[in-house]
Amino acid sequence: MRQLVMILIMLWIANSAAAAELPAWKARLLPEGDAWRETEQHFVFNNGTEPETLDPALITGVPESRIVDALFEGLISLDPETLEPRPGVAASWSISADQLSYTFNLRANAKWSDGSPVTSQDFMASWERVLTPTTAAAYAYQLYPVKNAEAFNRGDIAEFAEVGATAPDARTFVVTLERPCPYFLDLVAFHTLFPTPTAVIKQHGDRWVRKDNIVNNGPFVLSEWLPEQRIELTGNPHYWDRKHVTLKKITVSPQTELNVAFNLFKKKQLHWLPALPLARIEEAQRDPDYYVMPYLGVYFYRFNCTKPPFNDARVRQAFALATNRELITSHILKGGQEPATWFCPPAGGYKHVAGLAYDPEKAVALLAEAGYGQNGKPFPEVELLYNTSEGHKAVAEALSQQWKNNLGAQISLHNSEWKVFLSDMNQLNYQIARSSWIGDYNDPNTFFDMWVSDGGNNRTGWSSKPYDELLQQAANEPDKATRFALFQDMERILVEQEMPILPLYIYVNQGLLAEQVLGWYDNVRDYHPLKYIWLER
Amino acid sequence: MARYAMVRLLQAPVVLLVLITISFFLIRFAPGNPFSGDRNVDPQVMAALEAKYRLDRPLAVQYGCFLADLAKGDLGPSIKHKGHSVTEIIARALPASMLLGGLALCLALGMGLILGTIAALHQNSARDVGAMLLAVIGISLPTFVIGPMLQILFAMKLDWLPLTGYEGIRAPVYLILPALTLAFPFAARIARLARAGMLEVLQQDYIRTARAKGLPERIVILRHALRGALMPVVSYLGPAIASVTTGSLVVEMIFGIPGLGSKFVESALNRDFTLVIGTVIVYGTFIVICNLIADLAYGLLDPRVRFQEAGNA
Numbered sequence: 001m002r003q004l005v006m007i008l009i010m011l012w013i014a015n016s017a018a019a020a021e022l023p024a025w026k027a028r029l030l031p032e033g034d035a036w037r038e039t040e041q042h043f044v045f046n047n048g049t050e051p052e053t054l055d056p057a058l059i060t061g062v063p064e065s066r067i068v069d070a071l072f073e074g075l076i077s078l079d080p081e082t083l084e085p086r087p088g089v090a091a092s093w094s095i096s097a098d099q100l101s102y103t104f105n106l107r108a109n110a111k112w113s114d115g116s117p118v119t120s121q122d123f124m125a126s127w128e129r130v131l132t133p134t135t136a137a138a139y140a141y142q143l144y145p146v147k148n149a150e151a152f153n154r155g156d157i158a159e160f161a162e163v164g165a166t167a168p169d170a171r172t173f174v175v176t177l178e179r180p181c182p183y184f185l186d187l188v189a190f191h192t193l194f195p196t197p198t199a200v201i202k203q204h205g206d207r208w209v210r211k212d213n214i215v216n217n218g219p220f221v222l223s224e225w226l227p228e229q230r231i232e233l234t235g236n237p238h239y240w241d242r243k244h245v246t247l248k249k250i251t252v253s254p255q256t257e258l259n260v261a262f263n264l265f266k267k268k269q270l271h272w273l274p275a276l277p278l279a280r281i282e283e284a285q286r287d288p289d290y291y292v293m294p295y296l297g298v299y300f301y302r303f304n305c306t307k308p309p310f311n312d313a314r315v316r317q318a319f320a321l322a323t324n325r326e327l328i329t330s331h332i333l334k335g336g337q338e339p340a341t342w343f344c345p346p347a348g349g350y351k352h353v354a355g356l357a358y359d360p361e362k363a364v365a366l367l368a369e370a371g372y373g374q375n376g377k378p379f380p381e382v383e384l385l386y387n388t389s390e391g392h393k394a395v396a397e398a399l400s401q402q403w404k405n406n407l408g409a410q411i412s413l414h415n416s417e418w419k420v421f422l423s424d425m426n427q428l429n430y431q432i433a434r435s436s437w438i439g440d441y442n443d444p445n446t447f448f449d450m451w452v453s454d455g456g457n458n459r460t461g462w463s464s465k466p467y468d469e470l471l472q473q474a475a476n477e478p479d480k481a482t483r484f485a486l487f488q489d490m491e492r493i494l495v496e497q498e499m500p501i502l503p504l505y506i507y508v509n510q511g512l513l514a515e516q517v518l519g520w521y522d523n524v525r526d527y528h529p530l531k532y533i534w535l536e537r
Numbered sequence: 538m539a540r541y542a543m544v545r546l547l548q549a550p551v552v553l554l555v556l557i558t559i560s561f562f563l564i565r566f567a568p569g570n571p572f573s574g575d576r577n578v579d580p581q582v583m584a585a586l587e588a589k590y591r592l593d594r595p596l597a598v599q600y601g602c603f604l605a606d607l608a609k610g611d612l613g614p615s616i617k618h619k620g621h622s623v624t625e626i627i628a629r630a631l632p633a634s635m636l637l638g639g640l641a642l643c644l645a646l647g648m649g650l651i652l653g654t655i656a657a658l659h660q661n662s663a664r665d666v667g668a669m670l671l672a673v674i675g676i677s678l679p680t681f682v683i684g685p686m687l688q689i690l691f692a693m694k695l696d697w698l699p700l701t702g703y704e705g706i707r708a709p710v711y712l713i714l715p716a717l718t719l720a721f722p723f724a725a726r727i728a729r730l731a732r733a734g735m736l737e738v739l740q741q742d743y744i745r746t747a748r749a750k751g752l753p754e755r756i757v758i759l760r761h762a763l764r765g766a767l768m769p770v771v772s773y774l775g776p777a778i779a780s781v782t783t784g785s786l787v788v789e790m791i792f793g794i795p796g797l798g799s800k801f802v803e804s805a806l807n808r809d810f811t812l813v814i815g816t817v818i819v820y821g822t823f824i825v826i827c828n829l830i831a832d833l834a835y836g837l838l839d840p841r842v843r844f845q846e847a848g849n850a
Contacts, residue, residue, distance in 0.1 A: 053619035060574065136585035138578055154581050206620035227621075227629060228795035229703055257790045259685065260701050263693060267700060419569025419808050426573070436575075456577025 025079060025086065029519060031246055035536040039516065041248040043533060045272035046261040050228050050254040054209040056194040057130045057137045062526065065191055067252060070233055070530040071216040072194040075104045075123065075173065076185050080532045081521040083442055085185040089118055089195065089217065090173070099180035099478055102188075106171040111238040114215050118195055120167035125198040128160045139192040142440065145181035180478045183348065183443035190441065219245045219531040228254055233530070246519070246534035265289075265512050271535070273512040274526070278391050281335050281510070289512045292336045293522040296345050296439035297507035298447070299337075301384075301399075301432050302425070305500050306461035309380060310431060314370040316499035319432075320356045321363035322406035323399065329505050332394045338506040343495050344447040344487065345506050345524065347439050353488050355495040355503065360406040367407055381410040386434035387421040395504070396434065428461050435459075435501070442525060444487045445474070451494060462500035467493050542833060549825045553818065557607075560817040561600060564810055571616045571808040590616055590810075603814070612818070613811040617804070623815035626800060630784070631819065633703060634796035638782030640712055641719035645781075648720065649727025650770070654763065656728065657735035668728060675725025684718040684791040701793040715792035719785055723777055730769040738765030767838055775831030779823040783816075 022030075051064040056072050059065060077088035090104035110118040127146075130137045131153045143149040147164025151157040164176030177184065187193060197208070197215040204213045211225045219239045224232035231252040235245055253270065255261040258277035262284070265273045276284050284290050303310040303319075310316055325339030341355025364373060372379040384400060386392040393415065400411035411432075416424065425433050437457075439446040449455070452471055453463030467490055474486040495503055509526045519532040572578055572586045587593040590613075591602060606613060612623035656668035691714060692700040702711050738744060739762055747757045784798025797816060804812035 050618075052617060055619065058619060060576070133581050134585050134589070136582050136589060138572075138574070138576070138582055140582065141579065153579075206614070209620060226795070227618075227626075228799075229793070253793075255701065255793055257793075260688070260791055260793070263688065263700055267693070269700070417569075417806060419573060419806065420567075422573045422575075423568045423570065426577075438575075456579065459577075 025082075025084075026244070029080065029532050030244060031518065031534045031536070036246060036518075036534045039535045039537045041246055041535055042251070043247050043249070043272075043517070043530065043535060044251040044253065044270050045274070046253045046255050046264065046270050047231075048254070048258070048261070048275050049256055051231075054214070054222070055196070056191040057126070057135065057196055059191060060138050066528075066530075067231060067233070068191050068194070069527075070218055070220045070250065071214075071222060072191065072196075072218045073110075074189050074191070074194045075106075076189040077529070078186070078189045078525075078527060080519070080527065080529050081523065083186075083523055083525060083527065085189060088189070093185075099182075100177050102175040102177070102184065104173040104175070104188075106173060107240060108171065109240040110217065111240065112197060112215050112217050113221050113236050113238050115238050117170070118217050119170040120173035121170065122195040122198070123173050124160075124165055124167050126196045127163070127165055127193065129196065129198060129201070130192055131160070131163065137192065139190075139440075142187050142190055142192040145177050145179070145184055145187065147176045147178050149178075179476055182478070182480060182483065183441050183445065186441040186443065220247075220250065223249075230254070241531075245531055247530060250530055262512075265514075268514070270512075271514040271517050272520075274509070276510055276512070284510070284512060287512060289514055290510070291513055291522070292508050292510040293526075294338065294345065294524055295507040295509045295526055296347055296442065296524045297436060298340060298343055298345055299395075299434075299436045299504045299507060300343065301502040301504065302430075302435045302460045303500055303502065304428050304431050304433070304461060306428055307431070309370075309372070309382065312370050313498050314366045315372070316502070317356060318363040318366040318370070318407060319403060319409075320495075320499055320502050321359045321366065322403055323502065323504070324358045324402055325504055326358075327402070328395055328398055332398055333391075333505070335510050336508050338508070340503045340506045341495060342491060343501065343503045344444050344491055345439065347441075347447065347524070348443045350444040350484055350487060353491045353496065356499075363406055373408070379407065379409050381412060382431045383412050383414050384432045384434075385414050385416070385421065385424060385430040387418050388415045392434050425459050428459070432502075433459075436507070438507070439525075444484065448474070448487055448490050448494075451490075451500070460500040462498065464493060464498055467498075542829070545829050545832070549822075549829070552825055553821050556821045557814060557818060558600075560814055561603065561810075562596070564805065564808065564813045565596060565599075567808065569808050571810060590614070592810075612815045615804075615809055615812045617807045617809040617812065623811045626812060627797065627815050627819055630795060630797040630800055633705070633794055634784035634789075634798060635782045636706060637712055637715055637719065637788075637794055637796060638778075638784070640716040641723065642778060642781050644716055644720035645723035645727055645777075646770075648724040650731050650763075650767075652724070652728035653731025654735055654758070654766065656732040657739065657766070658758070660736060665732075669732070672725040672728040675721045675728075678721070680718050680722065680785065680787045681791070683721050684715070684788060687714045687718055688791070701791070703792070703794050711792075715788050715794055718791070719781060719788050723781060726773065726777075727770055730773055731766050734769045735762060735766035738762045741765070764838060768835065771831055771834050771838060774834075775828040776824060778830075779820065779827040783820050783823050 047063045047066060049063050051067060053059060054068055054071065056068050059068055073088045075088055075090040076085045079086050089106055089110045091107040093102060093104045095102055106120055112118055127143060129135050130140050131143055131149055133153060133155050140153045148157055148162045152160060152163050166174045168174060195217060200213060200215045201208045207213055211222050214222050219236055220233035221236045223234045233250040235242060235248060258275060261273055262277055262280055264270045303316050305311055329337045329339045341357055342352035344350055344352050367373050368376060371377060384396050386396050396413050400413060403409045403411055424430050437447065449471060450457035451467060453468050470486050470490045474483050477483040477486060494501060513520060516535050516537055517533060518536055519534050520528050572583060591599055615621050615623050615626055618626060652668045652671065656665040659665050688700055691698045698714055699711050704711055744757060744762055747761050784796035786798045786802045789796045789799045797819065800812060801816040804816060
């Protein structure tokens with residue numbers, strides 16, 4: 001009996017010591033009390049689609065990243081509440097004074113799911129794989145801040161040794177950047193930069209992510225993958241931080257039909273529904289489990305700046321001034337979206353500029369100045385292109401009506417399926433086109449670098465030398481406040497002066513989350529790592 | 538009969554080859570690229586992707602390679618579902634579609650024949666009108682209305698059946714609602730065809746003879762009339778079987794069935810060239826085979842067809 005008491009006391013001391021070692025940020029994220037112990041830790045959520053793959057280097061979508069973030073872990077992970085960088089495979093890191101060199105110290109107990117250690121060589125091999133042109137990783141550009149990474153990816157450099165990544169020993173990984181990159185740690189936490197088991201990939205090729213082949217280093221392992229039925233994850237016994245992973249099992253449903261998923265939630269067969277059917281948003285809003293939060297995404301229209309009438313900035317400004325965004329968000333979308341006369345959401349604490357507010361009289365005057373209207377030539381009929389969807393259609397109809405009323409412009413609506421739409425937009429085969437952009441990382445750069453002249457994501461034919469110069473300056477600017485001021489200058493060009501685009505609203509994320517789900521936080525990235533989630537009855 | 542079957546069997550590969558060729562070129566000429574997306578794909582990445590799937594070669598070479606692979610039974614890798622071959626995807630999806638389709642077909646035949654026969658036997662009565670009204674509703678109500686209605690009633694309100702999901706033959710309870718939804722429009726058409734067939738047969742001399750000989754009405758209907766009434770149904774069954782067993786996009790989406798119907802549509806929308814051709818081959822083969830079986834069954838059911846052929850031979 002005495003021995004048992006002693007053991008218990010020792011266990012208690014050991015436990016308290018471990019708890020005392022925990023940094024405050026982490027202690028904050030762990031369950032308190034005992035209610036969670038009495039609850040079955042089986043979390044079920046709808047992912048909305050079947051993942052294309054679970055290869056961290058190749059995935060591009062949010063549904064895939066929800067699973068991959070649970071299966072793999074990068075050098076850095078993000079705080080689920082504040083999105084600040086937290087230790088992942090790297091227990092610590094240091095940044096050189098010139099912000100060009102990052103040294104990551106890997107933890108000794110970081111292991112793959114087969115029990116072997118995760119080493120800095122694994123990161124070398126994984127980054128080499130992402131950047132090798134034949135891997136065809138669409139998100140390889142996430143590594144471009146690393147010295148010579150872009151040149152290697154484009155095939156201009158043949159030797160990976162020239163890329164700024166070295167592994168002096170198994171637990172040290174040193175990265176050299178091309179120029180200071182204030183959001184580099186955010187990128188390191190992104191799945192493209194996660195470690196992948198290169199030997200396993202060599203052995204199994206494309207099939208390495210199958211249930212029987214996959215080797216991963218995150219908090220969970222893949223215990224079942226029945227395509228279009230479900231994916232099941234269970235705790236990874238080799239994960240270094242398994243002690244702080246509460247969920248025992250996760251079931252991922254690929255239900256594409258959101259109405260059905262909504263009903264599943266109502267039947268309490270889902271804990272989390274991250275997307276809602278448009279027709280049932282108001283019904284969802286009456287549910288106590290409804291949540292809504294701002295998202296790092298913007299809905300906007302592109303103008304084709306290469307052809308009349310939109311090759312004239314005054315015409316583009318007139319359309320922006322004749323747009324009442326409030327009507328769209330409050331009468332059509334009704335989901336709490338923020339009407340936006342600006343382009344960049346509050347990425348990394350960025351403050352947007354004013355943009356052009358609704359002013360139909362000024363719009364008519366500008367259009368007249370451009371030579372259209374009562375004393376000029378009649379405004380030609382223009383076509384608005386959108387990809388087929390009820391939501392896009394409703395917005396397009398409302399806007400065409402507004403422009404007709406305010407400017408007397410005749411707008412014809414044209415919808416086409418996604419791939420045809422993309423092809424038309426890329427070839428500038430449109431006049432006005434519906435668009436959206438979701439930030440890749442929590443920094444304004446992800447919203448501004450796309451408008452560089454001839455950039456692949458520009459797709460408006462617009463180019464501006466002053467804009468390009470500002471972008472270049474921002475890229476070389478280490479001071480955050482100065483950098484953000486440069487971004488504001490760029491935004492003024494985008495949404496006040498040149499107007500190659502017409503911003504409409506900032507996205508929100510809305511969904512349903514069961515009351516018993518805890519450890520799930522609102523954030524602009526819609527980032528909810530399963531590692532920190534638990535259930536309480 | 539055997540010769541006829543032989544000729545049809547020999548025609549089948551030619552029909553399929555034409556079908557495959559047309560689909561191959563049609564999907565490649567469609568605007569849009571399998572790798573395009575919201576974000577621009579860098580040119581070097583695009584080039585690597587095109588090389589990986591041989592899309593960088595001239596179209597004629599691509600077609601030649603495709604045919605050579607096809608001869609070996611290799612349909613290539615899916616472009617969208619990375620790491621999965623088309624053969625594998627079809628092998629996974631087809632059984633689910635066939636299971637659901639088979640069940641739906643049995644239901645449709647059962648419901649349709651009963652309704653059609655009742656309507657024909659009581660022509661112009663309230664029962665006839667009732668049965669045909671049901672059939673018109675079945676034809677005009679799309680599956681995307683019937684499916685959710687059944688879900689709301691049986692899964693949400695009464696809680697008798699699961700809302701969605703698929704566990705194969707191990708848990709047939711998941712198949713009931715989707716099979717019913719899928720069966721309705723077919724049942725309705727079968728009912729109308731069976732009614733028309735039955736009405737025609739009932740006026741034939743041999744039915745009058747059977748009745749005059751004093752055979753019980755039950756025997757007259759089941760043994761003599763029903764067989765004739767089946768004729769128009771059988772010719773309809775060929776394409777019906779092919780369509781019902783190769784999957785339905787709507788039913789699969791609503792009920793979470795991992796079948797082939799959604800692949801058919803999704804692959805075309807994604808420009809997943811290899812999967813498009815794969816599904817076309819499956820669908821085409823089914824149509825050809827089912828039509829052939831329907832033609833042969835026609836001969837078996839109707840002695841006149843056989844005698845005519847024997848007379849001609």
